[in-house]
Amino acid sequence: MRVTGEIEHPDVKITIFHWNNKYLVKFERGMLEQTYKFSEFDVTGEAEIKEMIDETFISKVLARFSDMAEDHTALLDY
Numbered sequence: 001m002r003v004t005g006e007i008e009h010p011d012v013k014i015t016i017f018h019w020n021n022k023y024l025v026k027f028e029r030g031m032l033e034q035t036y037k038f039s040e041f042d043v044t045g046e047a048e049i050k051e052m053i054d055e056t057f058i059s060k061v062l063a064r065f066s067d068m069a070e071d072h073t074a075l076l077d078y
């Protein structure tokens with residue numbers, strides 16, 4: 001797996017990987033991660049992925065991170 005790019009954002013680290021005929025877009029925030037996979041046959045390349053990952057999509061990712069953080073905290077507070 002190799003890193004092909006990053007998308008700058010103040011609230012989340014976004015890294016683009018290429019591996020096994022797929023692009024993986026990994027979002028990291030604290031101890032949590034979300035990864036989205038795209039077949040290289042469904043996108044034209046990294047530039048198209050960067051266009052797709054807009055603020056609307058990122059806001060949904062951030063909302064999911066909030067839900068994930070609640071679940072994570074609940075596990076630790078058993």
